Amino acid sequence: MRRGYSWLLLERLKRVSAKRSPLHIYYDVELNIPFFKLSYAIEHGSGSVEDVAGKTLLWLDPRPLQPHDLIVLVEAIASRFDGGLASKILHSISQALVMVSTDNDSIIDHMLEYIVNGEPLGIAYYDIRSQVFDMIPGPLLVAKILHDEPDTRLVGIISRGAIVASSETGVYAVVEDGRLCGVALESEYGIEIVYKLKCVEVGEYLGKVFSMPSRTTYSVYVANREYVEYLVEKTRRVVEWLEAGLGKKGLLAVSGGKDSVLSALVLEEAGSSFDAVYTHIGGFVPDYVREYVENIVGMRAEKLYVIEHSVERVKQLVDVHGYPVRGYRWCTHAFKLAPQLSLIREKIGVDKAVSYTGSRVFETEKRSLKPATYVDVGTGIVSHSVVYKWPRYLEYIVLEHRYKVGLLEDYMLGFERESCILCPFKSLYELHLSEKHYPDYTCLWEQALKRQLERMKVDTVKGLRLHIWRFAIQPGELSSLARYVGIKARPAIPPAKPLHRAGQERVAENLQALGVKGGIEKVMVAAASTMCTECRICIVKCEKNAIKLPFKVDPSKCNGCLACIYSCPVAQRAAMAFLAKRRGVEEAIKWYKKIQARKVEENLKKAIEMEEKLYATKSKLHKRLSALEK
Numbered sequence: 001m002r003r004g005y006s007w008l009l010l011e012r013l014k015r016v017s018a019k020r021s022p023l024h025i026y027y028d029v030e031l032n033i034p035f036f037k038l039s040y041a042i043e044h045g046s047g048s049v050e051d052v053a054g055k056t057l058l059w060l061d062p063r064p065l066q067p068h069d070l071i072v073l074v075e076a077i078a079s080r081f082d083g084g085l086a087s088k089i090l091h092s093i094s095q096a097l098v099m100v101s102t103d104n105d106s107i108i109d110h111m112l113e114y115i116v117n118g119e120p121l122g123i124a125y126y127d128i129r130s131q132v133f134d135m136i137p138g139p140l141l142v143a144k145i146l147h148d149e150p151d152t153r154l155v156g157i158i159s160r161g162a163i164v165a166s167s168e169t170g171v172y173a174v175v176e177d178g179r180l181c182g183v184a185l186e187s188e189y190g191i192e193i194v195y196k197l198k199c200v201e202v203g204e205y206l207g208k209v210f211s212m213p214s215r216t217t218y219s220v221y222v223a224n225r226e227y228v229e230y231l232v233e234k235t236r237r238v239v240e241w242l243e244a245g246l247g248k249k250g251l252l253a254v255s256g257g258k259d260s261v262l263s264a265l266v267l268e269e270a271g272s273s274f275d276a277v278y279t280h281i282g283g284f285v286p287d288y289v290r291e292y293v294e295n296i297v298g299m300r301a302e303k304l305y306v307i308e309h310s311v312e313r314v315k316q317l318v319d320v321h322g323y324p325v326r327g328y329r330w331c332t333h334a335f336k337l338a339p340q341l342s343l344i345r346e347k348i349g350v351d352k353a354v355s356y357t358g359s360r361v362f363e364t365e366k367r368s369l370k371p372a373t374y375v376d377v378g379t380g381i382v383s384h385s386v387v388y389k390w391p392r393y394l395e396y397i398v399l400e401h402r403y404k405v406g407l408l409e410d411y412m413l414g415f416e417r418e419s420c421i422l423c424p425f426k427s428l429y430e431l432h433l434s435e436k437h438y439p440d441y442t443c444l445w446e447q448a449l450k451r452q453l454e455r456m457k458v459d460t461v462k463g464l465r466l467h468i469w470r471f472a473i474q475p476g477e478l479s480s481l482a483r484y485v486g487i488k489a490r491p492a493i494p495p496a497k498p499l500h501r502a503g504q505e506r507v508a509e510n511l512q513a514l515g516v517k518g519g520i521e522k523v524m525v526a527a528a529s530t531m532c533t534e535c536r537i538c539i540v541k542c543e544k545n546a547i548k549l550p551f552k553v554d555p556s557k558c559n560g561c562l563a564c565i566y567s568c569p570v571a572q573r574a575a576m577a578f579l580a581k582r583r584g585v586e587e588a589i590k591w592y593k594k595i596q597a598r599k600v601e602e603n604l605k606k607a608i609e610m611e612e613k614l615y616a617t618k619s620k621l622h623k624r625l626s627a628l629e630k
Contacts, residue, residue, distance in 0.1 A: 002080055002134065004170035008484055012058065012107045013136070013194060021060040023362040023391055024097075025052040027118035028255040032097055032212035033223045034118070036391050040227045045257035055197065056120050057138075060112040061362040061392045062099035064217050065114075068414045069100050072112060074505060076124035076133035080169055081145075081154050089144060093121070097215045099393060102416050107484055108475045110429035116140055118546030119205075120195065126429040128466060129485055139195050142173050142183050143202045145297065149449040158184055158191065172328035180205065216388075220393075221401040228398055235386055236270040238373065241618050242354045242384065243272060249348045252356040252386075253340055254297050254304075256408055257356030260295055262395050263386035265403045268300040274356060276301035277343055279336045283444045284420040292408055305347075309338045311444070320533050321569050322494020323448045325472040326424045328592070330569035334535040340541040341379055350380050359385040362392065375610035378541055394623060413437055423450075424470040433468045438587045455492035462487055473576075473589045491585045493576045502530050502550060513546075513555035514562060520575050520591075524565040527574030538564035566595060 006525035009210055025034045026041035030048045041049050053060050077086035099115040105489050109128050114121040118389065120138035127134045135141075137155075145155045156167030159175045167186065169355040174182035180202050183195040183627060221228075242248045242504035252267065254260040254276050267274050277291045290306065298304040317334060324331045344353045353502070355376070372388035375381070387395065399405050408418055414433050419426065421434045421441045435442050437511045452472055453463035464468065468489055471478040475491045507529045511517075516525050528538070532550035542564055553564070565571040579588035 002170070002330055003168060004186050004188065005136075006484070007189045008186050008480065009108055010185060010192055010194070012105050016059075016103055016105055016108065016111070017057040017194075019059055019365050021362055022052070022368050023053065023060050025060065025062075025391070025393075026050075027052050029118060029212065031221060031223070032117055032215045034097075034099070034393070035227070036394060037230075040224065043222060044226070044270050050118060052115060052118055055100060055118075056113055056115060057123065057195065058101045058103045058111055059364070060101055061360075062101040062113075062115060063392045064396050065098040065100055066412065066414075069098075069112060069114070069410070072124050072133050072414075073114060076135040077141075079127075079132055080137070080171070082134040085149065085154065088148065089121075089141065092144065092210065095211075095214045097220070102538050103522075104427035104430075106471060106481050110166070110427035113138075117209045118409070119209050125580075126427065128428050128481075131432070133429075136185065136194065137171050137183055139180060139183055139197050139205075142171065143180055143205050146173055146180070147202050147206055163191075179616075200229060213351050217397045218401050219334070221397045224394065227316070228394065228402065231390060231394075232266055232269055234389070235266050235272075238384055238386075239267070239270045239272045242373075242382065246617060248354040248382065249352055250354050250356050251340075251344060251348060252276045252297075252301065253336070253358075254278045255358075255418050256293045257358070258392075258395050258399065258407055258411070259360060259363075259387055261293075261405065261407075262390070262399055262403075263356060263358045264297045264300045265399075265405065266500050268385055272356075273302055275303045275305065275347075277305040277307065277340055279307040279309070279339065281309045281314055281331075281335050281420065283314050283441060284331075284335075284422070286421070286438060286441065291419070292564065296405060305343060307343070309335055315444075317535065318445070318448050318531055319497040320531060321573055322496050323422075323445060323452055323469065324424055325474075325494060326477075327473045327589075328494065329424065330572075330574075331420070333537050333567070334533075334569060338536040338540050341381070342536050344379075344381060345540070353381055355381050355383040357383060357385045358387055360390060360392070361385075361388055362390075371611070373611075373614065375607060375614055377606045377610065380610075428467055451495045452492070455495050456489050457492075458489045459488065463489075473592070475586050475589065485619050491589060493573065493585060493588060496573060496577075498531050502532070506530070506552065510551065510553050512554035513558050514565070515558075515560040516562075520578065521562065521565065523578045524568070524571035528568045528571040531570045531574075533570060535569065536568050537569070541567045552601065 025036060026038050026049045027034050028041060028045040028049055030046035035045060074086045074090055077089055082389060093116050096116045101113040103111045108125045110126040113123045119140045119532060122138035122141045123136040124133045125136060142155055153166060153168040156163060156172040157175050158172045159164040166316050170186035172184040173180055174184050179199040181199040182193045182197060183192050184193045243250060250272050252263055252266065252274050264276060276297050280290045314614055317558045321330050359367050376383055410418055415430055421438050422431065433568055449464060449469050450460045452469040453460045456472055458468055466485060468481065471481060472492050472494060478489055478491055507526045510525050510529045511522065514523055514525060528551045534549045538551060544557045544559055546554045547564055576588040576592055579591055
C-alpha cells in the first residue's frame with residue numbers, strides 16, 4: 001500500500017489530459033454498445049447515449065481489453081491498495097465490456113486507462129522509480145471501494161472543500177450531499193481533483209454500470225457493421241478518384257502493424273491494384289515480422305517489394321549518426337523514407353504514384369493535423385491515409401471478425417504499436433518488455449547506448465535501466481526526469497565515429513557547386529562530402545536531380561536551394577557538434593529545432609496550393625461521374 005503521489009506526476013497528468021482527441025465514442029447505456037458516429041448511434045441504438053470523451057483523462061483512442069491488461073491492472077491496484085481489492089475488481093469486470101486507452105510520458109511513462117461499460121475505472125501507470133505499475137483511481141474504482149469497503153481508509157472523503165475522512169493511500173472521494181462528484185489525489189503540496197463527474201449516488205452509479213447486458217467485441221462489430229461499410233466505401237471512392245480517375249499506381253508502405261495491415265485489407269476490398277513495400281531493418285526489427293508481412297500483405301498486393309538493411313549496414317549508420325533519440329530520429333528517413341521514395345521514382349514515377357499510408361487522425365495530436373489526402377511538397381507525391389478515420393477499437397475488431405486476420409505477437413505481449421525493438425519513442429515499460437522478449441537484439445546496441453550515456457554524464461548502469469538516452473537532445477524533459485529519479489544528467493549530441501570517404505578536393509567542388517562561402521553551411525557541406533553513407537536522402541530531396549553518391553553535386557543542375565545538406569543526417573549532426581563546441585549543447589539543439597520548424601513553415605503554403613489543385617480533380621471527376629449516371 002502506498003501513500004500519496006508525486007506533485008510532478010500530477011502536473012504531468014494535467015499536461016497529458018489537456019490534449020483532447022478528436023474521437024467521440026457514443027456509448028449506448030441501455031444496449032452496452034459503443035458507437036463511433038452519432039448518426040449511427042441514433043439510428044441503431046436505444047436512444048440513451050453518453051459521450052465517453054467527456055469522462056476520460058487520457059487521449060481517447062481505446063482498443064479492446066487484452067489478457068496482459070488484466071495482469072497490469074491487478075499489479076496496479078495491489079500496489080496502491082491491496083491484493084484483495086485487486087481480486088474483487090477483477091471479478092467485478094469479468095463480464096463487462098472493457099476498452100483501454102493508452103498514452104506515455106517521460107515521467108508517468110506507460111499509461112492504460114480502463115473504461116468499463118463506458119465509465120472510467122482508472123489509470124494504471126508504470127512507476128519508473130519502483131518499476132512496477134501503480135494506480136490513479138477513476139470514479140468507478142472509487143465508487144466500488146466506497147460501496148464494498150466502507151469501513152477502511154483506502155479512500156478518504158472530501159466534502160465542501162474539507163477532509164471528512166482521511167486516507168491511507170492519498171486517494172479521496174469528492175462528495176456533496178452524499179453523492180460522488182469526483183476523485184482527488186494527495187501530493188506533498190496538497191490535494192487536487194483529477195476526475196470530475198456529474199454528482200451521482202454511489203449505489204445507483206454502480207447499479208447502472210454493472211447491470212448492463214454482457215457484450216463481446218463481436219457484438220460491437222455487428223452493431224457498427226454499417227459504419228464499417230461506410231468507411232470501406234470511402235476508400236473505394238478514393239481508389240476510383242486517384243487510380244481510375246487520375247491513372248495513378250498505389251504503393252502501400254507496410255510495417256506489419258495493425259494500421260498498415262488493415263490498410264492492405266481495405267484496399268483489396270475497395271478494388272485497388274496496389275503494390276506494397278516493406279522495409280526490414282536488421283537488428284532493429286525481429287525476422288518474424290517480415291514473414292508475417294509476406295504472408296498477410298503479400299497475398300493482397302499485386303507485388304510486394306522488400307527493402308533489406310543488413311545488421312552490418314545498420315551498425316555502420318548508427319556508428320556515423322549516433323543511436324536515434326527523440327527529436328533526432330534520422331533512422332526513419334535513412335532506412336524507410338529515402339529507399340521507398342527511390343523505389344517510387346524507379347518503379348512507378350513520381351507523377352504516376354499515390355503513396356498509401358496507415359496514418360490515423362485519432363492516433364496522436366500531431367497526426368490529427370494532417371488531412372487524409374495531401375501532396376508531399378518535398379517530392380510532389382500524392383499521399384492518402386487509408387485508415388484515416390478508423391478508431392483503434394474498430395481496427396482491432398474488424399481485423400478479427402471481418403477479415404479473420406490475427407495481429408503480430410508484439411500486441412499480445414504488451415507493446416502498443418509495431419516499431420523497432422529499442423525505438424526511442426517506446427515507453428520505459430515497453431523497452432523493458434523488449435529486453436525481456438528480445439534479449440539478443442537489445443544486446444546488439446548496448447555499447448552504442450553506453451556511449452550516448454557517457455556523453456550525458458550518466459552512470460551507465462542506471463542510465464540503461466531507465467533508458468535516459470532517449471532524451472539526449474530534449475533538455476527540458478531530461479531535466480525533469482533526472483530530478484524525478486534522483487540522478488544527474490545533461491543533454492548531449494549523439495556520439496559518432498566519422499567515416500572519411502573523400503578528401504578536401506571533393507569538399508571544395510561541392511562548396512562551389514552549392515554556392516556556399518562559409519558559416520555553418522560550410523561545416524555541413526564538408527561533413528556530407530567526406531562522410532557520406534549513401535543513405536539517398538539528399539537524392540530524393542533534390543528536385544533538380546543534381547546529386548550523385550557518394551555526395552557530389554553537379555553545378556550545371558544545382559539551383560543552390562541547399563535542401564540536400566539540410567536533410568542530410570551527417571550534415572545535421574556535424575553542425576550540431578560544431579555549434580555545441582562553440583555555443584553549448586542547448587544552443588546547438590535550438591538551432592536544430594529551428595531549422596526543422598523552418599522547413600514546416602516554408603512547406604505549408606506550397607502544400608496548400610498543391611492540395612487545392614489535387615482536390616479540384618476530385619470535384620471534376622465526381623461531376624463527370626454524376627453526368628454519366630444521369
